[in-house]
Amino acid sequence: MKARTLAALVLAVMLALSVAPTTGADTPVDTAGVSPQLLEEAQRKAGLQETLRAKSSAPTARLGEAIDPGQVSVGALLERGILELTPDTRAAYAYIQPYREPNDWAHRNYCGPGAAVVLLSHWDPELPKTVDIDQIGREMELNPNMGVWIYKIAWPVNRWLNEHLGEQLDWYRYGKAASVTDLRYMLNVDIMQNGVPLITGVMTRGLPGWGSRNVGHIIAAYGYSRTPDGTEYVAYVDTAPPASGFNGWILHNIEMSWFWRAVSGNSAQVW
Numbered sequence: 656m657k658a659r660t661l662a663a664l665v666l667a668v669m670l671a672l673s674v675a676p677t678t679g680a681d682t683p684v685d686t687a688g689v690s691p692q693l694l695e696e697a698q699r700k701a702g703l704q705e706t707l708r709a710k711s712s713a714p715t716a717r718l719g720e721a722i723d724p725g726q727v728s729v730g731a732l733l734e735r736g737i738l739e740l741t742p743d744t745r746a747a748y749a750y751i752q753p754y755r756e757p758n759d760w761a762h763r764n765y766c767g768p769g770a771a772v773v774l775l776s777h778w779d780p781e782l783p784k785t786v787d788i789d790q791i792g793r794e795m796e797l798n799p800n801m802g803v804w805i806y807k808i809a810w811p812v813n814r815w816l817n818e819h820l821g822e823q824l825d826w827y828r829y830g831k832a833a834s835v836t837d838l839r840y841m842l843n844v845d846i847m848q849n850g851v852p853l854i855t856g857v858m859t860r861g862l863p864g865w866g867s868r869n870v871g872h873i874i875a876a877y878g879y880s881r882t883p884d885g886t887e888y889v890a891y892v893d894t895a896p897p898a899s900g901f902n903g904w905i906l907h908n909i910e911m912s913w914f915w916r917a918v919s920g921n922s923a924q925v926w
Contacts, residue, residue: 684843688836696828696926697844703824704849710820713778715850718747718879726750728877728906732890737908738880746880747847751892752776753905754783758896766873767803768792769894770854771812773875774925777852778819805829805856805873805923812854812925826851830924835915841926842879842889852877858920861913864893864903871921878908887911 686694716722722740724730728751732738740746754776756762756769768791776782794811795803806829813825832838832855845853852875860869878890890908895901 684840684848686840688834689840690833690837693830693832693837693840696830697840699828700826700844700849703826706822706824707826707849707851710822710824711778713850714750715777716746716748716750717850718745718847720747722746722748723750727753728890728892731906732908735904738888738890739882740880741883743883744880746878747850748878748890749777749846749850749852751852751875751877752780752783753892754786754894755905756788756894756896756899758898760898761799762788762896763899764799764802765792765797766895766899767795767797767805767808770873770875770892771795771808773877773892773894774812774852774854775815775819777877778816802871802873805854805925808854808873808925827853827925830926832918832922832924835911835919838915838918838922839887839911841924842876845926846877846879853924853926855918855925856921856923857917859901859917862893862917863907863909864895864901866902868900870900876914880908889914 722729724733729748751773754769754772756765765788768788771791772783772786791811795807797803809827809829812827816826817823832841841853845851854873854875857872857874858869859865859872860867874891874893876889876891880888887910888908889911892905893901893907
């Protein structure tokens with residue numbers, strides 16, 4: 656996907672967002688109904704939060720911070736008209752770079768490595784241009800005919816991130832959202848509170864670009880927004896090439912209920 660010039664649109668949005676959203680990052684998080692395992696993991700991450708912020712210089716917009724529409728991961732959604740930001744929109748984005756897996760039969764099941772490339776591009780925007788996707792696949796023990804198990808994504812991601820930050824952070828862990836409440840909490844902890852992306856499994860039927868084709872798939876989520884009427888959206892990246900049966904955009908922004916339907920059929924996360 657090519658980054659397009661946003662010109663007047665960007666200027667207009669930047670003026671509209673010159674005042675930060677009214678609801679800040681320190682708004683209490685409702686944990687009612689959240690799985691105990693996720694609450695425990697969030698406590699672990701709370702202990703790492705200060706180190707993450709000290710070591711990471713990656714641009715991000717946590718909840719309550721101004722959004723940069725010049726970032727391709729936000730600007731492309733605005734340009735296509737599938738995202739609207741106003742001063743009353745609650746939104747957070749861990750800015751990433753788009754990536755698409757090689758369009759050949761050998762890489763038709765590389766969605767796990769592809770999602771990892773997107774996630775790590777938050778810290779290294781040049782990674783999608785230089786990455787050895789086959790090496791990442793080997794580190795995840797990828798089977799070309801089946802793909803990867805999501806839990807095997809965490810170790811290579813942490814190894815790369817620890818090395819990049821110069822700190823044994825081990826931010827990411829395998830988890831499982833048992834409900835939309837769990838999923839919303841994961842998005843809150845990683846994207847809204849800490850400004851980092853996460854990875855999740857989905858089933859593809861009904862998702863943009865997939866039509867009726869229903870296969871297990873892995874994507875990276877990087878944004879959350881809630882409009883003044885209460886409608887929630889999740890921004891994500893689909894790295895699948897046409898060779899895998901996908902025919903659509905790389906960057907997406909869909910309603911939370913729609914996103915959860917896809918996740919619930921193949922719920923496993925690296926967050």
